[in-house]
Amino acid sequence: MRGRPRSGGMGRGAPRLFVPHIPFDFVMCEQAFPRVKPAPKDDEFTQALVKRNQELTASTQDQATILDFITKCTTALDALVVLPNTEFEVEIEEYRQVGSFKKGTMMVGNAIADVAVIFKSLPTKDSVKLLSEKLVAKMKEDCTNELTVEMTDAGFEIKAENATVNVLIATIPSNMRKLNSAMHLDQKTLQATLAAIRHVRWFEESAFHSSVKMMVRLLKDMSRRFEGFQPLTPWIIDLLAHHVVMHNPNRQPLPINEAFRRCLKILSSGFFLPGSAGIVDPCESGNVRVHTVMTLEQQDQVCCTAQTLLRVLAHGGFKQILGIEGTAAVATEVNVFNGVVVAPSEKVYEKPVEEEKKEEKPTEKQEEKEDKKNGDAKEEKTEEEME
Amino acid sequence: MILTSVSAPIVTVHVTLTSTTMRQIPNADAEESATKSKKPDPPDILDHHKCCEALATLRRAKWFQAKVSPHQTCVIICRIIRSFACQPHSWNPWKLLNSWVMELLTERIYSNAINTITPTTCLQRVLEVLSAGILLEEGTGLRDPCEKEPTDVLANLNLQQKEDITKGAQHFLRLLVFGKMHELLGVELPDSQVRKRAADQEDTADQSSKKGKIE
Numbered sequence: 033m034r035g036r037p038r039s040g041g042m043g044r045g046a047p048r049l050f051v052p053h054i055p056f057d058f059v060m061c062e063q064a065f066p067r068v069k070p071a072p073k074d075d076e077f078t079q080a081l082v083k084r085n086q087e088l089t090a091s092t093q094d095q096a097t098i099l100d101f102i103t104k105c106t107t108a109l110d111a112l113v114v115l116p117n118t119e120f121e122v123e124i125e126e127y128r129q130v131g132s133f134k135k136g137t138m139m140v141g142n143a144i145a146d147v148a149v150i151f152k153s154l155p156t157k158d159s160v161k162l163l164s165e166k167l168v169a170k171m172k173e174d175c176t177n178e179l180t181v182e183m184t185d186a187g188f189e190i191k192a193e194n195a196t197v198n199v200l201i202a203t204i205p206s207n208m209r210k211l212n213s214a215m216h217l218d219q220k221t222l223q224a225t226l227a228a229i230r231h232v233r234w235f236e237e238s239a240f241h242s243s244v245k246m247m248v249r250l251l252k253d254m255s256r257r258f259e260g261f262q263p264l265t266p267w268i269i270d271l272l273a274h275h276v277v278m279h280n281p282n283r284q285p286l287p288i289n290e291a292f293r294r295c296l297k298i299l300s301s302g303f304f305l306p307g308s309a310g311i312v313d314p315c316e317s318g319n320v321r322v323h324t325v326m327t328l329e330q331q332d333q334v335c336c337t338a339q340t341l342l343r344v345l346a347h348g349g350f351k352q353i354l355g356i357e358g359t360a361a362v363a364t365e366v367n368v369f370n371g372v373v374v375a376p377s378e379k380v381y382e383k384p385v386e387e388e389k390k391e392e393k394p395t396e397k398q399e400e401k402e403d404k405k406n407g408d409a410k411e412e413k414t415e416e417e418m419e
Numbered sequence: 420m421i422l423t424s425v426s427a428p429i430v431t432v433h434v435t436l437t438s439t440t441m442r443q444i445p446n447a448d449a450e451e452s453a454t455k456s457k458k459p460d461p462p463d464i465l466d467h468h469k470c471c472e473a474l475a476t477l478r479r480a481k482w483f484q485a486k487v488s489p490h491q492t493c494v495i496i497c498r499i500i501r502s503f504a505c506q507p508h509s510w511n512p513w514k515l516l517n518s519w520v521m522e523l524l525t526e527r528i529y530s531n532a533i534n535t536i537t538p539t540t541c542l543q544r545v546l547e548v549l550s551a552g553i554l555l556e557e558g559t560g561l562r563d564p565c566e567k568e569p570t571d572v573l574a575n576l577n578l579q580q581k582e583d584i585t586k587g588a589q590h591f592l593r594l595l596v597f598g599k600m601h602e603l604l605g606v607e608l609p610d611s612q613v614r615k616r617a618a619d620q621e622d623t624a625d626q627s628s629k630k631g632k633i634e
Contacts, residue, residue, distance in 0.1 A: 053540065056547035058559070064531040065553065068571045069560035300589060301547040305596045332593060339550060339589040343582055346555035372578045377586060380593045 052309035052321070055301040059280045059294055077350050078289040081250065084354045085288075088249045090138045094194075098133060101195040102145040108170035109149065112163070120166060122159045123152035125204055130228040132266065135235045137248040144196045148225045149187070151203045154210060155217045160201055164188040167199070186221040200225040230315040231267055238314075239274040243285045247273035250292065254353070257360045260337025263330035268304075268322050271311045296345060299338030305331050332381035337363050340376040347372045437473040478565040479519055486526050493529045496541045497522050499604070503591075506605045512583035520572050523561055524548060543595055549588030554581040 058065065090098075106127070113124045131146030132138045153159065164181050168190060171179060177192045187201040201217055202225035211219050239245075251269045255261040264272070276295040277285050286294065302308055304323035313320045323331060340363050341353050347369035352358040366375045487493045500521045503513035528544045529536065536544070553559065560571035573581070594603050 053543070056544055056551055058551060058553075061531060064527055065559045066562055066569075067559040068562045068569045297551040301551045302543075302592055302596055305593070307596060328597070332597065335593060339586075342552050343555065343585060346552055346585075347578070347582065370578070372582050374582060375586065377589050377593075380590065380599065381597045 053307050054309045055298060055303050055305075057294070057298050057301065057303075059286070059290075062281075074289045078287070080350055080354055080356060081246070081288050081292060084253070084356065085246045085249055088140055088253050090140045090143065094140070094143055095133075095138065098138075098143050098145050098195045101192055102129065102133070102147070102197055104171050104175055105145075105147060105167070105190065105197045105199075107174075108167050109147070111170055112166055120162075121153070122163050122166075125150040125152040128229050128232070130200065130225075130232045131198070134232050135239075135245075135248075135270070137245050137252070137270075139249060139252055143194060144198050146198045146200060146228070148200045148202055148229050150226075151201065151207070153203075154207055154215075155201050155203045155222065156215050157217065160187060160217065163201075164190070164199070185218065186225060187217075200228065202226045202229070227315060231270065234315050235270060239270060239278075241277060241285050243277045243288050243291060244273050246288055247277055247291055247295070250354070251295070253355065257355050258337055258341070258363050259360070260333045260363055263326045263334055265325060268311075268325070271313070271322055275311055293345065296338050296342040299335060300342045302335055305335055328381050329379075332379050336377045336379050340364075340374070343374050344369065347374055349374070435469070435473040435476075437470040437477075475565060479522075482565055483522060486530070487522055490529055492536065492538050492541050493525050495538050496525050496529075496545060499538075499542060500525070500545065502604070512580070512587035515576065515580045516584055520561065521545075523564070523572060524553075527561075539595075539600075543592065546588050546592040546595060549585055550592045552585055554585050 106129070109124070109127050112120060112122075113127070117123070127147055127149040129145065130148045131144070132142070133145040149163070151159070161183070164183070164187075168179050168181055171190070175192075180191045182189045182191065184198070187199040190197045190199065200221075202222050205226075208219060208222070211217075211222075213219075239248075248269055251261075251264070251273055252266070255264045255269065272295065273291075276298070277288075277291045280286060285291075304310055304326070306328060308321075308323070310321045310323040313322050326334065344362055344367065345353055349362060349367070349369045352362040352367075364376050366373060368374070487497065497518070500513070500516075501518055504511065504516070506513075525541065525545055528548060529541055532541075532544070553561065554573055554576065561573055563570040563572045576584075591603055594600070
């Protein structure tokens with residue numbers, strides 16, 4: 033059950049039209065608030081951001097290892113694609129690399145590459161198993177390493193000593209209707225794999241700027257360390273990073289320090305709260321606002337954490353935020369910075385009592401639609417978390 | 420000077436005396452001529468700082484009449500935000516925020532909105548701006564339209580006060596978004612019926628607070 037958006041512009045007339053509220057963003061209306069104070073000295077902060085980003089980036093050696101491994105995997109897949117039906121009954125439409133390795137936002141200590149394989153035949157559980165066996169056999173031909181296979185909900189993982197390839201299965205759209213949950217893979221996971229392919233395509237077209245990638249890494253790191261940011265899925269992080277860096281009146285990428293601040297500011301202003309326009313998913317039809325994947329409680333939690341961190345940042349606590357010093361407790365405990373007492377924000381959302389829940393039936397078509405999409409998107413979250 | 424009427428209704432009027440000549444003194448070119456021609460200040464002159472303050476208040480009142488008074492929404496929001504300061508919470512950062520800052524902020528937001536906005540949206544925007552840290556050290560500050568030189572009206576708040584107000588606004592913003600307008604305004608939830616429709620709730624809450632409070 034979603035909360036009702038309560039933005040302005042809602043008429044009292046019969047069919048309520050949902051008008052999303054666009055939260056305040058300094059960057060979009062700089063003229064309205066001319067600067068009367070000198071701009072903050074950000075050299076140290078910028079350097080810390082850049083340095084932290086380097087620490088978070090997977091080392092070139094790691095990247096080379098994975099690249100080597102994924103190349104072996106794709107070569108093996110290439111060989112399987114052309115095999116005649118008699119030898120291998122799984123028909124493969126195509127395969128694509130997806131996920132953070134392909135996007136160039138891989139984090140240190142997360143040596144996993146993802147490949148999405150689209151079946152032309154129906155994706156039965158047996159066929160996935162067959163594919164995994166064939167693939168490993170092929171890979172062993174030119175690989176001396178020990179390979180282990182682990183089945184997952186969305187496909188399987190092939191693990192070598194220091195690298196992992198996560199194979200996700202999808203099927204061509206015309207097969208989606210013929211699925212049977214007992215025999216085949218779950219439709220939602222298949223859809224999520226297709227979405228992952230769209231995400232990579234979007235990322236390569238729109239978010240190739242290095243500042244965006246930096247921002248993605250910094251945000252992923254924050255969502256790992258701060259419990260309050262954990263509801264942010266990798267896809268939300270990609271979109272948010274792109275938004276704060278690229279979406280401004282000049283259409284020029286913002287410097288990383290400004291982008292980082294802006295990110296906390298718009299989250300504090302309720303960018304991802306109910307009723308907010310947030311970010312519309314560019315890879316889905318029908319105006320899905322990405323933050324509606326999160327529950328209301330999670331939306332409150334994300335906003336709350338951002339608000340606390342914004343105030344910590346303003347009082348010079350950037351080292352704690354970036355994880356250079358201190359612990360993640362900075363978001364949940366009272367701290368003192370330069371003589372200023374910074375107390376964490378408190379959550380306000382309470383789960384409605386059961387009775388009230390019944391009364392609050394979604395009246396808008398859009399809400400219902402969102403609910404449906406939420407199901408899909410949630411699956412996708414688990415999907416991408418494997419990245 | 421304070422005048423108080425004795426019979427009911429008891430009305431108190433503060434009368435402050437000042438003169439425009441008081442403000443010219445720090446002016447650079449006026450200073451030379453002033454030192455030559457002007458007689459030395461009479462010994463019983465009123466406090467210079469207080470007189471300048473009174474002049475500023477006068478300018479602000481004029482500004483308010485020109486910019487804020489014609490817009491009903493603006494006036495409503497200014498009043499509601501002032502009412503926050505009257506709430507009997509143990510921790511109430513709104514007391515720290517003077518009404519001039521509030522009026523300025525509201526006017527900025529109202530006049531920069533693309534369409535005319537409803538009181539709820541306007542209040543939400545004010546809270547958003549505060550939440551985004553306009554008061555905080557790295558923020559842009561807020562320019563005083565009634566001073567010739569760019570002056571930051573927020574300069575008289577110390578860091579802790581700014582921090583507290585920001586935190587308060589952030590909390591209020593989330594209360595507002597999650598449909599707890601009544602907590603914000605310090606009024607009872609008008610009716611269990613009201614929960615049915617968000618728009619209704621916000622409107623009624625607005626009205627009841629206005630009725631309950633005469634300034």
